[in-house]
Amino acid sequence: MANIMIADDSDAIRLVLKDILAIGKHTVVAEATNGDDAVDLFFKSSPDLLLLDLAMPKKDGLTVLKEIIEKNPGAKVILITASDDQKIINQCLEIGASSYISKPFDFKEVLKQINETLN
Numbered sequence: 001m002a003n004i005m006i007a008d009d010s011d012a013i014r015l016v017l018k019d020i021l022a023i024g025k026h027t028v029v030a031e032a033t034n035g036d037d038a039v040d041l042f043f044k045s046s047p048d049l050l051l052l053d054l055a056m057p058k059k060d061g062l063t064v065l066k067e068i069i070e071k072n073p074g075a076k077v078i079l080i081t082a083s084d085d086q087k088i089i090n091q092c093l094e095i096g097a098s099s100y101i102s103k104p105f106d107f108k109e110v111l112k113q114i115n116e117t118l119n
Contacts, residue, residue, distance in 0.1 A: 065097055078098055
């Protein structure tokens with residue numbers, strides 16, 4: 001199916017997402033645990049989609065999103081957030097994020113969002 005990158009500082013969240021992506025027959029091409037690595041790995045791995053946590057060390061998800069969209073306006077990014085700060089979420093959507101998923105998430109909803117974003 002699709003090549004997907006995961007950027008989240010939580011080992012547990014990355015593991016759960018990898019399991020969900022395996023169910024959906026997607027391939028994880030890169031994993032980042034902080035914002036600096038997320039930007040670097042995005043451009044090295046050229047994923048079809050980035051699952052991006054908003055709260056990460058070194059650079060937050062908003063900054064990562066800005067840097068990626070600036071260089072690749074067509075990038076497909078789904079935010080993953082435990083925050084209910086609608087102002088930040090809306091700002092990310094305006095910058096170019098495709099959608100967002102709230103933590104804790106349902107695996108069916110994650111796959112639905114991924115499939116909708118890729119199609």
